[in-house]
Amino acid sequence: MRCGLVIAGRVVISLLLILSALLGGLALGYQAPGGTWGKGGLALVWLVLCLGAGAAVWRRGQTFRSRAAWAYLIGLVLLAGWWQTLMPSNDRIWADDVAKMLHGSAQGSIVTLENVRNFDWRSDTDYTPRWETRQYDLDQLTSVDMALSYWAGPAIAHTLVSFGFSDGRHVVFSVEIRKERGEQFSEIGGFFKQFELSVVAAEERDILYVRAGPRGESVYLYPVRMPAPAMRELFLSYLNTANALIEKPRFYHTVTANCTTLVYQMVRAIVPGLPLDRRILLSGYLPEYLYEQGGLDASQPLDVLRERAYIGKLDAPGADAIDFSRRIRQH
Known part of the structure; x- marks a missing residue:
């Protein structure tokens, strides 16, 4: 029973990480600065952080898990903080x-x-x-x-x-x-x-x-x-x-x-x-x-x-x- 709950919990966390990778990647792809290369590079970094966190969910090794989790959480905080800085404006070059x-x-x-x-x-x-x-x-x-x-x-x-x-x-x-x-x-x-x-x-x-x-x-x-x-x-x-x-x-x-x-x-x-x-x-x-x-x-x-x-x-x-x-x- 306990083993089944652990596996179920890991599956849920993995699905949340996949969703996080998708939403964060799209947000960076549409709004990150730096043109095509800047957007692509930042989206790739976010994907790597999500993959690392996903691997940590399934791998053994406390050190790896801790480092991957902290890297992901720091990235998530930075991503959320940057997203909040995006404000609508009436001052752009409009069609x-x-x-x-x-x-x-x-x-x-x-x-x-x-x-x-x-x-x-x-x-x-x-x-x-x-x-x-x-x-x-x-x-x-x-x-x-x-x-x-x-x-x-x-x-x-x-x-x-x-x-x-x-x-x-x-x-x-x-x-x-x-x-x-x-x-x-x-x-x-x-x-x-x-x-x-x-x-x-x-x-x-x-x-x-x-x-x-x-x-x-x-x-x-x-x-x-x-x-x-x-x-x-x-x-x-x-x-x-x-x-x-x-x-x-x-x-x-x-x-x-x-x-x-x-x-x-x-x-x-x-x-x-x-x-x-x-x-x-x-x-x-x-x-x-x-x-x-x-x-x-x-x-x-x-x-x-x-x-x-x-x-x-x-x-x-x-x-x-x-x-x-x-x-x-x-x-």
């Missing part, structure tokens, strides 16, 4: 499409947004940047649409929320990674402080077109059933989140702070008791979740709603933002 941060203010029902993105996209790499100041009257807020943009199969989609006003204007909020110039999105990197968090406000002719057009993603636009006070609160929640990021930047996280989980947190503050569901993480299945929760038109089958929601392949949007929003909703 053009996230170069400016959204911020704004509210005076009664009138909201002023600074740095609303309204790019002219000819391709994903050929565009004319334009950042604008816009005012919206929340008393004229008439609709909320959820846009889902699929690029990697049915389970994963980027979530955007579009607010419509009685004058035909729309503004889209999108929680995104704030890429540095030359960076590419990485789901794994999102676990290891690779990206800061950003809230983008944009015209539909910008942010929906670039995804459905130049980037070739499949974009679906679902009208969401939401009472007017809740629509207003959600709009202001986006604004408050954007303003807070200016004061205190945050890291994006693939699971806990992404385009869908932050929206869920905002909506749950408005609708207490909204259940947590795996489809919050597997955001491609959000329509099913919203349909069950009464957020979509229950008078139609979900398959019909999905077919109607697909905005299709888009031609160049032109300069008229209101006309673009009307055209993508015509069918």
Whole structure:
């Protein structure tokens, strides 16, 4: 019995060391200084320490065990201490499409947004940047649409929320990674402080077109059933989140702070008791979740709603933002 417990304990410790080696190696691989060689060298040192500790678990010899254990523990403390020094920042060389941060203010029902993105996209790499100041009257807020943009199969989609006003204007909020110039999105990197968090406000002719057009993603636009006070609160929640990021930047996280989980947190503050569901993480299945929760038109089958929601392949949007929003909703 005692021998079996000892072996079981060694197995558990070995598994923890394997997990430690993997997580520490990825953290160093994504964030360590020194370029490719520096990252690789430090990750290799960490792997050697983990292997030594793993060997000590199974080998006899008190001296070896003690030295290997101390070496690993010292390395672990240094690794944890270094990790805590990595802080988010708003002061980096950013990619053009996230170069400016959204911020704004509210005076009664009138909201002023600074740095609303309204790019002219000819391709994903050929565009004319334009950042604008816009005012919206929340008393004229008439609709909320959820846009889902699929690029990697049915389970994963980027979530955007579009607010419509009685004058035909729309503004889209999108929680995104704030890429540095030359960076590419990485789901794994999102676990290891690779990206800061950003809230983008944009015209539909910008942010929906670039995804459905130049980037070739499949974009679906679902009208969401939401009472007017809740629509207003959600709009202001986006604004408050954007303003807070200016004061205190945050890291994006693939699971806990992404385009869908932050929206869920905002909506749950408005609708207490909204259940947590795996489809919050597997955001491609959000329509099913919203349909069950009464957020979509229950008078139609979900398959019909999905077919109607697909905005299709888009031609160049032109300069008229209101006309673009009307055209993508015509069918």
